[in-house]
Amino acid sequence: MRTSVPLAHAYRLLNHGPTTLVTTAHGGRRNVMAAAWVMPLDFEPPKFAAVVAADTFTRELLDAAGECVLQVPTTEQLQLTYDCGSRSGRDGDKFTALGIGTSAASLVAAPLVDGCAAWLECRVLAEPDLATRHDLFVLECVAAWADDRWWHNGEWQFAPAGPRSLHHLKGGVFFATGERLAAARPRRSS
Amino acid sequence: MRTSVPLAHAYRLLNHGPTTLVTTAHGGRRNVMAAAWVMPLDFEPPKFAAVVAADTFTRELLDAAGECVLQVPTTEQLQLTYDCGSRSGRDGDKFTALGIGTSAASLVAAPLVDGCAAWLECRVLAEPDLATRHDLFVLECVAAWADDRWWHNGEWQFAPAGPRSLHHLKGGVFFATGERLAAARPRRSS
Numbered sequence: 600m601r602t603s604v605p606l607a608h609a610y611r612l613l614n615h616g617p618t619t620l621v622t623t624a625h626g627g628r629r630n631v632m633a634a635a636w637v638m639p640l641d642f643e644p645p646k647f648a649a650v651v652a653a654d655t656f657t658r659e660l661l662d663a664a665g666e667c668v669l670q671v672p673t674t675e676q677l678q679l680t681y682d683c684g685s686r687s688g689r690d691g692d693k694f695t696a697l698g699i700g701t702s703a704a705s706l707v708a709a710p711l712v713d714g715c716a717a718w719l720e721c722r723v724l725a726e727p728d729l730a731t732r733h734d735l736f737v738l739e740c741v742a743a744w745a746d747d748r749w750w751h752n753g754e755w756q757f758a759p760a761g762p763r764s765l766h767h768l769k770g771g772v773f774f775a776t777g778e779r780l781a782a783a784r785p786r787r788s789s
Numbered sequence: 790m791r792t793s794v795p796l797a798h799a800y801r802l803l804n805h806g807p808t809t810l811v812t813t814a815h816g817g818r819r820n821v822m823a824a825a826w827v828m829p830l831d832f833e834p835p836k837f838a839a840v841v842a843a844d845t846f847t848r849e850l851l852d853a854a855g856e857c858v859l860q861v862p863t864t865e866q867l868q869l870t871y872d873c874g875s876r877s878g879r880d881g882d883k884f885t886a887l888g889i890g891t892s893a894a895s896l897v898a899a900p901l902v903d904g905c906a907a908w909l910e911c912r913v914l915a916e917p918d919l920a921t922r923h924d925l926f927v928l929e930c931v932a933a934w935a936d937d938r939w940w941h942n943g944e945w946q947f948a949p950a951g952p953r954s955l956h957h958l959k960g961g962v963f964f965a966t967g968e969r970l971a972a973a974r975p976r977r978s979s
Contacts, residue, residue, distance in 0.1 A: 616806015
Protein backbone atom coordinates (compact mmCIF):
# COMPACT_ATOMS: atom_id res chain seq x y z
CA MET A 600 0.00 0.00 0.00
CA ARG A 601 1.31 3.47 -0.91
CA THR A 602 2.19 5.46 2.18
CA SER A 603 3.37 9.05 2.48
CA VAL A 604 7.06 9.55 3.30
CA PRO A 605 7.96 12.71 5.25
CA LEU A 606 10.02 15.02 3.04
CA ALA A 607 12.85 14.94 5.58
CA HIS A 608 13.20 11.20 4.86
CA ALA A 609 12.87 11.42 1.07
CA TYR A 610 16.64 11.24 0.49
CA ARG A 611 16.64 7.76 2.07
CA LEU A 612 14.51 6.45 -0.79
CA LEU A 613 17.46 6.88 -3.17
CA ASN A 614 20.43 7.02 -0.81
CA HIS A 615 21.45 3.42 -1.59
CA GLY A 616 21.84 4.22 -5.28
CA PRO A 617 19.01 2.30 -6.97
CA THR A 618 18.16 2.62 -10.63
CA THR A 619 15.06 4.75 -11.18
CA LEU A 620 12.23 5.17 -13.60
CA VAL A 621 11.53 8.78 -14.55
CA THR A 622 8.03 9.70 -15.69
CA THR A 623 7.06 12.96 -17.38
CA ALA A 624 3.90 14.40 -18.90
CA HIS A 625 3.04 17.55 -20.82
CA GLY A 626 0.32 18.62 -23.22
CA GLY A 627 -1.34 15.22 -23.42
CA ARG A 628 1.91 13.33 -23.98
CA ARG A 629 3.70 11.25 -21.38
CA ASN A 630 6.81 9.14 -21.08
CA VAL A 631 8.82 6.86 -18.83
CA MET A 632 12.56 6.21 -19.01
CA ALA A 633 15.08 4.28 -16.92
CA ALA A 634 17.78 6.37 -15.25
CA ALA A 635 20.62 5.07 -13.13
CA TRP A 636 22.29 8.47 -12.85
CA VAL A 637 20.09 9.94 -10.13
CA MET A 638 21.17 10.74 -6.57
CA PRO A 639 20.25 12.82 -3.53
CA LEU A 640 21.66 16.32 -3.40
CA ASP A 641 20.22 17.76 -0.19
CA PHE A 642 18.17 16.71 2.82
CA GLU A 643 15.50 19.33 3.46
CA PRO A 644 13.97 20.50 1.33
CA PRO A 645 14.94 17.25 -0.39
CA LYS A 646 16.79 17.80 -3.65
CA PHE A 647 18.03 15.31 -6.19
CA ALA A 648 20.39 15.43 -9.16
CA ALA A 649 19.41 13.55 -12.31
CA VAL A 650 21.01 13.14 -15.72
CA VAL A 651 18.59 13.27 -18.65
CA ALA A 652 20.27 13.18 -22.06
CA ALA A 653 19.51 16.01 -24.47
CA ASP A 654 18.16 13.86 -27.28
CA THR A 655 15.54 11.98 -25.26
CA PHE A 656 11.77 12.39 -25.33
CA THR A 657 11.88 12.63 -21.54
CA ARG A 658 14.14 15.67 -21.85
CA GLU A 659 11.64 17.34 -24.17
CA LEU A 660 8.77 16.73 -21.72
CA LEU A 661 10.88 17.61 -18.68
CA ASP A 662 11.93 20.91 -20.22
CA ALA A 663 8.32 21.70 -21.13
CA ALA A 664 6.65 20.62 -17.89
CA GLY A 665 9.36 21.39 -15.33
CA GLU A 666 8.17 18.36 -13.36
CA CYS A 667 8.74 14.62 -13.14
CA VAL A 668 8.36 11.63 -10.88
CA LEU A 669 11.34 9.50 -9.86
CA GLN A 670 10.35 5.97 -8.94
CA VAL A 671 12.21 3.00 -7.53
CA PRO A 672 11.34 -0.15 -9.51
CA THR A 673 11.74 -3.58 -7.95
CA THR A 674 13.19 -6.89 -9.07
CA GLU A 675 9.65 -7.81 -10.17
CA GLN A 676 10.02 -4.98 -12.71
CA LEU A 677 13.44 -5.98 -14.03
CA GLN A 678 12.28 -6.52 -17.60
CA LEU A 679 10.01 -3.49 -17.58
CA THR A 680 12.90 -1.34 -16.35
CA TYR A 681 15.23 -2.55 -19.06
CA ASP A 682 12.55 -2.29 -21.73
CA CYS A 683 11.82 1.31 -20.68
CA GLY A 684 15.48 2.13 -21.11
CA SER A 685 15.73 0.46 -24.50
CA ARG A 686 13.13 2.26 -26.59
CA SER A 687 12.02 5.84 -27.15
CA GLY A 688 8.60 7.25 -26.30
CA ARG A 689 8.83 9.05 -29.61
CA ASP A 690 8.15 5.68 -31.28
CA GLY A 691 4.85 5.29 -29.45
CA ASP A 692 3.50 5.53 -25.91
CA LYS A 693 5.62 3.17 -23.78
CA PHE A 694 2.92 2.71 -21.15
CA THR A 695 0.59 1.25 -23.78
CA ALA A 696 3.27 -0.70 -25.61
CA LEU A 697 4.67 -2.27 -22.44
CA GLY A 698 1.39 -2.59 -20.53
CA ILE A 699 2.51 -0.30 -17.70
CA GLY A 700 -0.21 0.66 -15.23
CA THR A 701 -0.18 4.12 -13.69
CA SER A 702 -1.87 6.14 -10.97
CA ALA A 703 -2.22 9.90 -10.60
CA ALA A 704 0.42 11.80 -8.66
CA SER A 705 -0.64 14.32 -6.01
CA LEU A 706 1.17 17.50 -7.08
CA VAL A 707 2.62 16.93 -10.57
CA ALA A 708 1.15 15.88 -13.91
CA ALA A 709 3.57 13.00 -14.48
CA PRO A 710 2.08 9.60 -13.58
CA LEU A 711 3.15 7.13 -10.88
CA VAL A 712 4.17 3.74 -12.26
CA ASP A 713 2.20 1.02 -10.47
CA GLY A 714 4.14 -1.69 -8.65
CA CYS A 715 7.20 0.40 -7.79
CA ALA A 716 8.66 0.58 -4.29
CA ALA A 717 8.80 4.40 -4.08
CA TRP A 718 7.72 7.51 -5.91
CA LEU A 719 9.19 11.02 -5.61
CA GLU A 720 7.18 13.83 -7.16
CA CYS A 721 9.67 16.51 -8.22
CA ARG A 722 9.88 20.00 -9.69
CA VAL A 723 12.85 21.17 -11.73
CA LEU A 724 14.85 23.96 -10.08
CA ALA A 725 16.19 26.53 -12.52
CA GLU A 726 19.82 25.67 -13.35
CA PRO A 727 19.98 26.26 -17.10
CA ASP A 728 23.73 25.91 -17.55
CA LEU A 729 23.74 22.53 -15.90
CA ALA A 730 21.36 21.00 -18.39
CA THR A 731 23.16 22.55 -21.34
CA ARG A 732 26.63 21.61 -20.16
CA HIS A 733 26.07 18.26 -18.45
CA ASP A 734 22.47 17.11 -19.11
CA LEU A 735 22.13 17.51 -15.37
CA PHE A 736 18.96 18.59 -13.56
CA VAL A 737 18.42 19.69 -9.99
CA LEU A 738 15.04 18.52 -8.74
CA GLU A 739 13.17 19.41 -5.58
CA CYS A 740 11.01 16.63 -4.20
CA VAL A 741 7.60 18.02 -3.24
CA ALA A 742 5.86 14.76 -2.32
CA ALA A 743 7.25 11.29 -1.57
CA TRP A 744 5.63 7.88 -1.28
CA ALA A 745 6.74 4.34 -0.60
CA ASP A 746 5.07 0.94 -0.61
CA ASP A 747 4.66 -0.11 3.01
CA ARG A 748 5.41 -3.71 2.08
CA TRP A 749 9.08 -2.65 1.93
CA TRP A 750 9.28 0.67 3.77
CA HIS A 751 8.81 0.75 7.54
CA ASN A 752 9.99 3.10 10.28
CA GLY A 753 11.63 5.47 7.87
CA GLU A 754 13.82 2.95 6.06
CA TRP A 755 13.91 0.21 3.45
CA GLN A 756 13.25 -3.20 4.97
CA PHE A 757 13.26 -5.69 2.15
CA ALA A 758 12.39 -9.29 3.04
CA PRO A 759 15.26 -11.75 2.41
CA ALA A 760 13.64 -13.54 -0.52
CA GLY A 761 11.20 -10.85 -1.65
CA PRO A 762 11.26 -8.08 -4.21
CA ARG A 763 13.88 -5.40 -3.74
CA SER A 764 15.30 -2.44 -5.62
CA LEU A 765 17.63 -2.66 -8.63
CA HIS A 766 21.08 -1.29 -9.40
CA HIS A 767 22.07 -1.14 -13.06
CA LEU A 768 25.53 -2.32 -14.06
CA LYS A 769 25.27 -2.11 -17.85
CA GLY A 770 23.19 -3.30 -20.79
CA GLY A 771 20.34 -4.99 -18.94
CA VAL A 772 22.50 -6.46 -16.18
CA PHE A 773 21.41 -5.34 -12.73
CA PHE A 774 22.21 -6.14 -9.13
CA ALA A 775 19.40 -6.61 -6.64
CA THR A 776 19.77 -4.70 -3.40
CA GLY A 777 21.41 -7.21 -1.06
CA GLU A 778 21.42 -7.93 2.64
CA ARG A 779 21.22 -5.26 5.32
CA LEU A 780 24.46 -4.66 7.23
CA ALA A 781 24.69 -2.41 10.28
CA ALA A 782 28.01 -0.96 11.36
CA ALA A 783 28.80 -0.62 15.05
CA ARG A 784 28.89 2.82 16.61
CA PRO A 785 31.85 4.76 15.24
CA ARG A 786 35.25 3.99 16.69
CA ARG A 787 36.65 7.18 18.12
CA SER A 788 40.27 6.01 18.10
CA SER A 789 42.23 3.17 16.59
CA MET B 790 45.33 -7.45 -7.62
CA ARG B 791 44.85 -3.91 -8.89
CA THR B 792 44.19 -3.84 -12.61
CA SER B 793 43.74 -0.89 -14.94
CA VAL B 794 40.19 -0.20 -16.14
CA PRO B 795 39.83 1.46 -19.57
CA LEU B 796 38.43 4.96 -19.17
CA ALA B 797 35.47 4.06 -21.40
CA HIS B 798 34.44 1.52 -18.74
CA ALA B 799 35.03 3.75 -15.71
CA TYR B 800 31.34 4.70 -15.35
CA ARG B 801 30.53 1.03 -14.73
CA LEU B 802 32.53 1.11 -11.50
CA LEU B 803 29.88 3.39 -9.95
CA ASN B 804 26.85 2.78 -12.17
CA HIS B 805 25.17 0.55 -9.58
CA GLY B 806 25.21 3.32 -6.97
CA PRO B 807 27.67 2.14 -4.35
CA THR B 808 28.80 4.25 -1.43
CA THR B 809 32.29 5.65 -1.98
CA LEU B 810 35.30 6.77 -0.03
CA VAL B 811 36.78 10.07 -1.21
CA THR B 812 40.45 10.73 -0.57
CA THR B 813 42.17 14.09 -0.91
CA ALA B 814 45.64 15.46 -0.25
CA HIS B 815 47.24 18.89 -0.37
CA GLY B 816 50.27 20.55 1.20
CA GLY B 817 51.23 17.58 3.36
CA ARG B 818 47.70 17.02 4.68
CA ARG B 819 45.35 14.27 3.55
CA ASN B 820 41.87 13.02 4.30
CA VAL B 821 39.30 10.35 3.58
CA MET B 822 35.54 10.68 3.86
CA ALA B 823 32.56 8.48 3.03
CA ALA B 824 30.22 9.78 0.33
CA ALA B 825 27.04 8.13 -0.88
CA TRP B 826 26.09 11.06 -3.12
CA VAL B 827 28.37 10.28 -6.04
CA MET B 828 27.26 9.13 -9.51
CA PRO B 829 28.40 8.93 -13.13
CA LEU B 830 27.70 11.96 -15.29
CA ASP B 831 29.21 11.04 -18.65
CA PHE B 832 30.81 8.10 -20.42
CA GLU B 833 33.92 9.31 -22.23
CA PRO B 834 35.77 11.14 -21.04
CA PRO B 835 34.28 9.68 -17.87
CA LYS B 836 32.80 12.32 -15.59
CA PHE B 837 31.24 11.98 -12.17
CA ALA B 838 29.13 14.21 -9.95
CA ALA B 839 29.91 14.25 -6.22
CA VAL B 840 28.47 16.14 -3.27
CA VAL B 841 31.07 17.39 -0.76
CA ALA B 842 29.60 19.56 2.01
CA ALA B 843 31.07 23.03 2.47
CA ASP B 844 32.13 22.59 6.08
CA THR B 845 34.18 19.43 5.62
CA PHE B 846 37.93 19.02 5.69
CA THR B 847 37.65 17.12 2.41
CA ARG B 848 36.08 20.20 0.83
CA GLU B 849 39.01 22.32 1.97
CA LEU B 850 41.53 19.89 0.47
CA LEU B 851 39.46 19.33 -2.69
CA ASP B 852 39.20 23.07 -3.31
CA ALA B 853 42.95 23.47 -2.76
CA ALA B 854 44.16 20.46 -4.75
CA GLY B 855 41.51 20.19 -7.46
CA GLU B 856 41.93 16.41 -7.33
CA CYS B 857 40.62 13.41 -5.46
CA VAL B 858 40.23 9.66 -5.64
CA LEU B 859 36.82 7.99 -5.48
CA GLN B 860 37.01 4.43 -4.22
CA VAL B 861 34.50 1.63 -3.84
CA PRO B 862 34.83 0.04 -0.41
CA THR B 863 33.65 -3.52 0.20
CA THR B 864 31.62 -5.27 2.89
CA GLU B 865 34.96 -6.11 4.53
CA GLN B 866 35.35 -2.34 5.04
CA LEU B 867 31.87 -1.73 6.47
CA GLN B 868 33.11 -0.41 9.79
CA LEU B 869 35.96 1.56 8.21
CA THR B 870 33.49 3.20 5.84
CA TYR B 871 31.14 4.19 8.61
CA ASP B 872 33.96 5.36 10.84
CA CYS B 873 35.35 7.52 8.01
CA GLY B 874 31.96 9.16 7.68
CA SER B 875 31.58 9.77 11.39
CA ARG B 876 34.62 11.85 12.28
CA SER B 877 36.50 14.82 10.82
CA GLY B 878 40.05 14.79 9.56
CA ARG B 879 40.41 18.14 11.29
CA ASP B 880 40.48 16.21 14.58
CA GLY B 881 43.52 14.18 13.51
CA ASP B 882 44.65 12.14 10.53
CA LYS B 883 41.98 9.50 9.95
CA PHE B 884 44.35 7.11 8.20
CA THR B 885 46.49 6.93 11.31
CA ALA B 886 43.59 6.92 13.76
CA LEU B 887 41.71 4.17 11.92
CA GLY B 888 44.73 2.19 10.72
CA ILE B 889 43.93 2.68 7.04
CA GLY B 890 46.65 1.52 4.63
CA THR B 891 47.22 3.44 1.41
CA SER B 892 49.10 3.22 -1.86
CA ALA B 893 50.20 5.96 -4.24
CA ALA B 894 47.88 6.95 -7.09
CA SER B 895 49.26 7.29 -10.61
CA LEU B 896 48.20 10.81 -11.60
CA VAL B 897 46.90 12.59 -8.50
CA ALA B 898 48.31 13.30 -5.05
CA ALA B 899 45.40 11.79 -3.13
CA PRO B 900 46.12 8.27 -1.88
CA LEU B 901 44.41 4.99 -2.80
CA VAL B 902 42.80 3.22 0.17
CA ASP B 903 44.05 -0.36 0.32
CA GLY B 904 41.49 -3.15 0.21
CA CYS B 905 38.88 -1.33 -1.86
CA ALA B 906 37.28 -2.85 -4.95
CA ALA B 907 37.90 0.14 -7.25
CA TRP B 908 39.69 3.46 -7.43
CA LEU B 909 38.95 6.40 -9.73
CA GLU B 910 41.59 9.12 -9.88
CA CYS B 911 39.79 12.37 -10.64
CA ARG B 912 40.36 16.03 -11.38
CA VAL B 913 37.83 18.72 -10.53
CA LEU B 914 36.35 20.47 -13.57
CA ALA B 915 35.71 24.18 -13.06
CA GLU B 916 32.04 24.65 -12.14
CA PRO B 917 32.24 27.27 -9.37
CA ASP B 918 28.53 28.00 -9.05
CA LEU B 919 27.72 24.36 -8.53
CA ALA B 920 29.89 24.04 -5.46
CA THR B 921 28.63 27.28 -4.01
CA ARG B 922 24.97 26.58 -4.67
CA HIS B 923 24.74 22.82 -4.19
CA ASP B 924 28.07 21.53 -2.78
CA LEU B 925 28.25 19.68 -6.08
CA PHE B 926 31.46 18.92 -7.97
CA VAL B 927 31.99 17.69 -11.52
CA LEU B 928 34.97 15.37 -11.69
CA GLU B 929 36.78 13.95 -14.67
CA CYS B 930 38.24 10.50 -14.13
CA VAL B 931 41.79 10.38 -15.48
CA ALA B 932 42.76 6.88 -14.32
CA ALA B 933 40.67 3.97 -13.09
CA TRP B 934 41.53 0.74 -11.32
CA ALA B 935 39.69 -2.28 -9.99
CA ASP B 936 40.62 -5.34 -7.98
CA ASP B 937 40.58 -8.29 -10.36
CA ARG B 938 39.16 -10.51 -7.62
CA TRP B 939 35.80 -8.84 -8.31
CA TRP B 940 36.17 -7.14 -11.71
CA HIS B 941 36.43 -9.27 -14.85
CA ASN B 942 35.58 -8.68 -18.50
CA GLY B 943 34.60 -5.08 -17.92
CA GLU B 944 32.07 -5.65 -15.17
CA TRP B 945 31.57 -6.39 -11.49
CA GLN B 946 31.44 -10.12 -10.81
CA PHE B 947 31.09 -10.54 -7.07
CA ALA B 948 31.15 -14.12 -5.74
CA PRO B 949 27.88 -15.16 -4.04
CA ALA B 950 29.29 -15.30 -0.51
CA GLY B 951 32.28 -13.02 -0.92
CA PRO B 952 32.97 -9.33 -0.36
CA ARG B 953 30.91 -6.90 -2.41
CA SER B 954 30.26 -3.19 -2.59
CA LEU B 955 28.13 -1.21 -0.11
CA HIS B 956 25.07 1.01 -0.47
CA HIS B 957 24.37 3.37 2.42
CA LEU B 958 20.82 3.69 3.70
CA LYS B 959 21.34 5.92 6.74
CA GLY B 960 23.32 6.18 9.95
CA GLY B 961 25.64 3.21 9.56
CA VAL B 962 23.06 0.94 7.94
CA PHE B 963 24.14 -0.31 4.54
CA PHE B 964 22.98 -2.80 1.95
CA ALA B 965 25.46 -5.13 0.33
CA THR B 966 25.30 -5.35 -3.44
CA GLY B 967 23.03 -8.34 -4.08
CA GLU B 968 22.64 -10.97 -6.73
CA ARG B 969 23.19 -10.36 -10.42
CA LEU B 970 20.05 -10.29 -12.55
CA ALA B 971 20.10 -10.13 -16.34
CA ALA B 972 17.09 -8.89 -18.26
CA ALA B 973 16.13 -10.50 -21.54
CA ARG B 974 16.64 -8.59 -24.77
CA PRO B 975 14.21 -5.67 -24.91
CA ARG B 976 10.66 -6.42 -25.89
CA ARG B 977 9.81 -4.38 -28.94
CA SER B 978 6.05 -4.60 -28.48
CA SER B 979 3.62 -5.65 -25.75
